[in-house]
Amino acid sequence: MASKLTTSNRAGWGFALPGFGLIMLFIVIPFFFAFYLSLTNQRLISPNPTEFVGLSNYDRLLSISVLSIEPEMDDAGQVVRDNTGEAQYPRVRTFTRNNPDYPQYAGMREWFRWHWGETAKVVVATDVVFWKSLRNTLMFVLVVAPVQGGLALCLALLINQRLRGINFYRAIYFMPVVVSIVVVSLLFRFIYDGNDGLLNNILGFLSFGFFEGRDWLGSENTALGAIMGMSIWQAVGFHMVIWLSGLQTISPTLYEASSIEGASKWQTFRYVTWPGLRNTAVLVLIVITMQAFALFAQIDVMTRGGPLDSTTTIVFQAVERGYGKQDISGGSAISVILFVLVLTISLIQRFLTRER
Amino acid sequence: MKLGMTLSAALVASVSWASMAAAQTELSMWYHGAGNEAESAALQLIIDDFNASQSDYTVVVESFPQESYNDSVVAAALAGNLPDILDVDGPVMPNWAWAGYLQPLNIDEAVIENFLDGPQGYWDGQLYSIGFWDAAVAMVSRQSTLDALGLRTPDVDNPWTGEEFAAALEAAKASGDFEYALDLGMPWTGEWYPYAFSPFLQSFGGDIVDRSTYATAEGALNGDEALAFGNWWQSLFVDGYAPGTSQDPADRDTGFIDGKYAFSWNGNWAALGALEAHDDVMFLPAPDFGAGSKIGAASWQFGVSSASENAEGASAFIEFALQDKYLANFSNVTGLIPATSTAAAMTDNYASGGALEVFFGLSEGQAMLRPVTPGYVVSAKVFEKALADIANGADVADTLDAAVDEINADIESNGGYGH
Numbered sequence: 001m002a003s004k005l006t007t008s009n010r011a012g013w014g015f016a017l018p019g020f021g022l023i024m025l026f027i028v029i030p031f032f033f034a035f036y037l038s039l040t041n042q043r044l045i046s047p048n049p050t051e052f053v054g055l056s057n058y059d060r061l062l063s064i065s066v067l068s069i070e071p072e073m074d075d076a077g078q079v080v081r082d083n084t085g086e087a088q089y090p091r092v093r094t095f096t097r098n099n100p101d102y103p104q105y106a107g108m109r110e111w112f113r114w115h116w117g118e119t120a121k122v123v124v125a126t127d128v129v130f131w132k133s134l135r136n137t138l139m140f141v142l143v144v145a146p147v148q149g150g151l152a153l154c155l156a157l158l159i160n161q162r163l164r165g166i167n168f169y170r171a172i173y174f175m176p177v178v179v180s181i182v183v184v185s186l187l188f189r190f191i192y193d194g195n196d197g198l199l200n201n202i203l204g205f206l207s208f209g210f211f212e213g214r215d216w217l218g219s220e221n222t223a224l225g226a227i228m229g230m231s232i233w234q235a236v237g238f239h240m241v242i243w244l245s246g247l248q249t250i251s252p253t254l255y256e257a258s259s260i261e262g263a264s265k266w267q268t269f270r271y272v273t274w275p276g277l278r279n280t281a282v283l284v285l286i287v288i289t290m291q292a293f294a295l296f297a298q299i300d301v302m303t304r305g306g307p308l309d310s311t312t313t314i315v316f317q318a319v320e321r322g323y324g325k326q327d328i329s330g331g332s333a334i335s336v337i338l339f340v341l342v343l344t345i346s347l348i349q350r351f352l353t354r355e356r
Numbered sequence: 357m358k359l360g361m362t363l364s365a366a367l368v369a370s371v372s373w374a375s376m377a378a379a380q381t382e383l384s385m386w387y388h389g390a391g392n393e394a395e396s397a398a399l400q401l402i403i404d405d406f407n408a409s410q411s412d413y414t415v416v417v418e419s420f421p422q423e424s425y426n427d428s429v430v431a432a433a434l435a436g437n438l439p440d441i442l443d444v445d446g447p448v449m450p451n452w453a454w455a456g457y458l459q460p461l462n463i464d465e466a467v468i469e470n471f472l473d474g475p476q477g478y479w480d481g482q483l484y485s486i487g488f489w490d491a492a493v494a495m496v497s498r499q500s501t502l503d504a505l506g507l508r509t510p511d512v513d514n515p516w517t518g519e520e521f522a523a524a525l526e527a528a529k530a531s532g533d534f535e536y537a538l539d540l541g542m543p544w545t546g547e548w549y550p551y552a553f554s555p556f557l558q559s560f561g562g563d564i565v566d567r568s569t570y571a572t573a574e575g576a577l578n579g580d581e582a583l584a585f586g587n588w589w590q591s592l593f594v595d596g597y598a599p600g601t602s603q604d605p606a607d608r609d610t611g612f613i614d615g616k617y618a619f620s621w622n623g624n625w626a627a628l629g630a631l632e633a634h635d636d637v638m639f640l641p642a643p644d645f646g647a648g649s650k651i652g653a654a655s656w657q658f659g660v661s662s663a664s665e666n667a668e669g670a671s672a673f674i675e676f677a678l679q680d681k682y683l684a685n686f687s688n689v690t691g692l693i694p695a696t697s698t699a700a701a702m703t704d705n706y707a708s709g710g711a712l713e714v715f716f717g718l719s720e721g722q723a724m725l726r727p728v729t730p731g732y733v734v735s736a737k738v739f740e741k742a743l744a745d746i747a748n749g750a751d752v753a754d755t756l757d758a759a760v761d762e763i764n765a766d767i768e769s770n771g772g773y774g775h
Contacts, residue, residue, distance in 0.1 A: 041769050045430060045455040048771050060765075093757055109758050128758070195604055218602030220748075304545060307601060307748040323427070325734045325766065 031339065038333035044326035057333035063126040067095060067105055071118050079118060089120050096124060130334070133305075133312040136224060140231075140313070141292040141345075148232045148239060149284050153277075155236065156243035157269075170244075174237040181234060185301035188230045192216035192302075217303055220310040227298050227311060235291065239284050246280030247273070282353045286346055293342050314338045383415045383669050384439035386429070388656060390419035398689045402677045409676065413669040415441070433457045433663075440664035441673060445547070446487065446654025447726040447736070450479040454730035454774050458484050459662045463675040474653030474723050475695040480774070486674060487657035488683050489692035492719040493552050494639035494651075496612060496620040496630055502638065505531060505618070512641050512649075512714075512721050518588075521643035525597045528618035538598040539617035542747065543605040549740035550726060552621060553589075555642060555650035558724060560585040564739050565763060570729045570775040573763040577739075578756040585645070586752035593747045600747050624715040625691050631711055639714045641722060653723030655692065693719050730773040735763045 038057050042050045071087035072080040080088040092110045095102045108124035111131055115121070125131050159170050176184060191198040194215025203211040216226040254272050263271070296315040299305060305312030305320070314334060322331025385403075389395045396419060403415045418439070420428050426448065432438050433455070444452055452458050460482040468476060468486060475487030502509055505527040510516045516524065528537035541548060554564055562582035565573045576582065592598045599607070612620035613633040619640075622630075630637045642649045658677070660670040683699035686692070687706060693715055700706040706716050726732060742759040746752055767773060 043770065045433075045451065045457075046770060047454065047456050047774075091753070093753060097757060107761050109754060109761075193604065194602055215602045218600070306744055308745055308750055324737055327734075327766070327769070 034332040034335050037329050038336050040329050042329045042332075044323065044328050046326075053329070057329050058337070059126075061127050061130050061330075061333055061337065063108070064111075064131065065104065065108070065124060067092070067102075067108075067122045067124050068116075069095070069120045069122055071120070087118055092122055092124065129309055129312060130314075130317060132309045133314050133317045136309075136311060137293060137295060137313045137315075139224065140228060140295055141289055143228050144232055144292045145285060145288045148236055148288055149281075151232065152236045152239035152284065153243050155240040156247055157273075159240070160244055160247045173240055176234045177237040179234075181297045182301055184230065184234050185298050188226075189217065189302055192226050194218055218307060220308050223303055223307060223311045227302060231292075231295070231298055235288075239288065242284055242287075243277070243280060246277045250276035278353075282349070285353070286349055289345060289349065290342055293338065293345075314341075380414050381412060381666050381669060383413050383441060383664075383666055383673060385415055385417045385441040385673075386425075386439045387417055387419045387443050388422045388425040388445075390421045394689045395686075398682075398686050401685065402682050403673075406673050406676045410672075413666070413673065415673055429457065436663065438661040438663040440661060440666055440670045441658060442661055443656050443658050444477075444485055446474070446477060446485070446657055447547075447550075447728075447732050449477045449485045449657065449659065450728055451730040451733045452659075453479045453484045456662050458659045459664070459667060460484055461486060461660060461674065462667065462671040463678075467675055467678055470696045470698065472653075472693070472695055472719055472723070474655070474719060474725070475657060477654070477657045477659065479728060485657035485659035486678065487655055487695060488677065488686045489655060489690065489695055490653060490719050490723065491623055491625065491655045491692055492651055492715045492723065493555075493621060493623050493642070494627075494715065494718055495642060496622050496627070497618060497638050497640055498634055499636040499638055501528070501618050504533075509638070510640050510643075512717050515641040515649040516643040518643055518645040524619070525592075529597060531618075533615075534618045535611070535616040536597065536599050537618050538592065539603075539608065539611055539620040539622075540592070540598050541608050541621060542599065542601045542603045542744075543608050545740065545744075547736065549743055550736040551652040552623075553743055554726065554739060555652050555724060556589070556645065557582060557585045559642065559645040559647050559650045560588070561645075561647040563727070564735050565727050565729065565731070565767075567727060570727070570731070571767060571772055573735065573760040573767075577742075577763070578753070578760045581647075582756055583753060586746055586756055588645075589743065590746050590749070590752055594749070601744050624693060624712055627712050627715065628691055628705070639712075639718070641718055649722050650724045651718060651722045653719065653725050729775065731763070731767050731770065734766045738762045738766075 039052060039054060040050050041053045069089050069092070071089055074080050082088055096105045096108045099106075105124055108126050109128045111123045111125050111128045113120050113122040155173050159166055159173065192215075194200070194213060194217075197213075197216070199216065200211075200213035204213065214222065216222045250273060254276070255268065258268050258272050294315055295313045296319065299311055299313055299316045300319075303311045305316055315338065318331045318334040318338070320331075321327045321334065387396075387399060389399070399417060403417055407414050426445070429438070429442060429444075429452070433452075438457060442458075444458070449458070461484060463483070463486070465483075468483075471486070472490050474490035477483065477485030477487070499509075505524065507524050507527065508516075508520070510520075525537040528534055541552060544552075550564065557563065557577075560581045562579060562585055563576040566576040593600045607616060611617050612622070613630060620630075624639075627637075627639060642651050658674050660667050660674070664670050678695075680694075680696060680699040680702060683694040683696060684702035687694040687699065687703045691705065691712070693712075694700045694703055694706060697716070700713075700716050701708065704710060705712040707713070727735065729735075738759045742755050745755050
């Protein structure tokens with residue numbers, strides 16, 4: 001098994017030691033610790049001894065099933081309808097609370113429902129808030145990863161030119177990255193304000209007063225979108241710089257050759273620039289995905305998960321439970337689930353973008 | 357020779373310093389009020405007087421910002437670095453006592469005989485903490501508003517009923533003079549929700565947990581009374597009587613003074629500002645929704661940490677601080693309600709005829725402790741989220757059911773919290 005890494009390489013290992021040591025201490029060991037805690041009932045504050053509870057933390061988080069509810073019938077066997085002709089259904093709580101006929105649904109809550117003919121199919125989960133945070137996080141990743149990556153590439157192409165004062169533009173695009181995300185979030189709370197926020201004022205001005213102001217962070221429909229927009233704007237400069245460094249590794253001779261061949265701008269981009277950016281693209285995609293999964297500060301400062309859980313995220317839930325509700329084991333279980341999720345998605349991305 | 361002289365002088369100096377230190381034991385103290393200079397000065401006055409009054413102990417205070425204070429204490433407890441004396445928010449005290457951060461206070465019961473109930477921190481039959489002051493909440497309005505709307509002026513003995521309150525809100529809304537009838541303080545997330553709003557629930561006849569056993573919230577937080585409370589709560593926002601969770605924090609601070617709201621549900625700490633702006637400001641008792649008129653009790657209190665090796669000295673300091681003159685001084689500086697009526701008589705605002713005298717009566721007559729259980733810290737968070745969700749339009753029964761399930765799961769996983 002002797003290889004270059006293990007023989008006569010003391011200096012190499014010595015140089016790597018500080019880095020390895022810190023990664024072990026602050027990332028690897030805490031992860032195994034979290035995995036261990038997620039199998040116990042550890043509390044933040046408690047005089048009770050810690051006990052092993054197996055997978056019950058995961059069970060509580062992940063339990064989900066579908067409940068079919070038939071519409072209410074009157075004595076004549078007709079479906080009861082309200083004034084608008086909608087069929088009336090018994091409440092979900094009549095099945096999930098203290099109902100010995102449906103023990104499998106005990107303690108579950110409705111997440112969402114759809115209709116199959118007259119039958120209502122209700123998705124019920126023990127921990128609806130966790131499922132909502134999972135959905136919100138995935139939505140955030142699905143929107144932010146391509147949009148932020150694409151926008152950053154556009155900006156990088158724009159500033160990768162020899163123009164007078166180009167450094168000024170580079171600095172401007174990069175500036176939001178340097179400002180603390182907490183400060184940015186506080187500022188955007190004012191910008192999104194429903195009464196006389198900047199965004200409402202601008203939209204009202206541009207539409208000659210036709211636009212009616214709305215409370216961007218106070219509405220279920222716009223809150224997550226508003227946070228996405230802010231997050232994309234804030235971090236786009238960082239990825240722009242990574243794209244830029246990729247652009248500058250592409251040899252100028254390739255561009256000269258393509259211009260001699262008479263390639264159009266699009267062809268140059270498609271056949272010279274883009275292939276040259278292959279490794280950068282993989283890096284940017286994976287970094288954005290991981291950062292987006294870790295969404296926390298914006299939520300904590302701007303909405304604290306509300307309104308009606310429309311902006312709650314996985315990391316926010318992990319912190320809220322672990323520290324806010326003193327349930328370290330529950331928070332750890334969420335962290336482990338997040339780890340598995342991010343690892344899976346990163347591996348899939350690596351597989352899809354592998355060298356063929 | 358010269359060197360020897362210097363060395364021996366240094367030796368003498370260090371020995372005398374050491375003997376001084378041995379004679380005076382240092383008591384460390386943590387306080388949540390960093391950044392508030394007047395409050396720190398009032399506390400420092402007590403500490404200086406105590407240090408001068410005897411030669412055994414020196415109290416040294418360290419202040420923290422309120423937002424991070426609880427986290428600091430929990431972190432210090434996990435690391436084994438708690439100070440001798442610490443202050444603790446009243447409803448959180450049972451949690452810390454149960455977790456073993458605090459030890460029972462050893463002070464003369466006669467000293468606290470005349471104290472209001474709110475500042476006395478009892479858990480499991482023992483006194484763990486004691487406060488210099490209490491806080492109270494009132495329905496702030498103006499005499500001119502009541503006159504214009506043709507409303508009866510309620511007092512502690514004859515508060516508004518639920519119907520009268522609903523009629524008052526309707527009248528304020530119909531008058532068109534106000535942006536909203538009622539300002540509840542929805543931007544004040546955190547402890548404000550359970551502190552200010554759970555008394556409404558209790559006035560309906562519900563509660564956050566069943567206080568007879570502290571083993572479940574079933575029936576208390578999702579029974580018929582709680583559902584009635586939830587529907588009333590939701591109607592405040594749906595029917596446009598009160599601004600919801602997205603109320604501008606600046607409007608919370610100055611909206612009532614600016615005349616945007618007819619009524620404001622606010623604490624006595626904001627009372628002086630309102631009085632300065634309008635001289636006909638009234639502090640009305642909470643409406644009675646059937647089970648009596650209620651407000652929350654208990655504010656920050658002082659206790660001795662379990663890690664302290666000088667519990668005797670720490671207790672002596674706390675007992676020393678409970679003198680009426682210090683309570684009165686604290687109240688003058690902070691505007692909070694002094695813990696005894698004798699101290700109240702010595703203050704500017706709570707003496708007979710004082711501007712805030714009414715709050716002492718509210719605190720004495722209506723104040724109700726939040727559930728005295730270690731589980732309160734978790735159930736308070738659950739309650740806060742439930743109220744925010746209901747205000748934002750969530751289904752009342754489902755939301756309260758979910759809150760009950762979450763509180764019960766927490767009680768169960770903590771082995772009943774020692775009740």
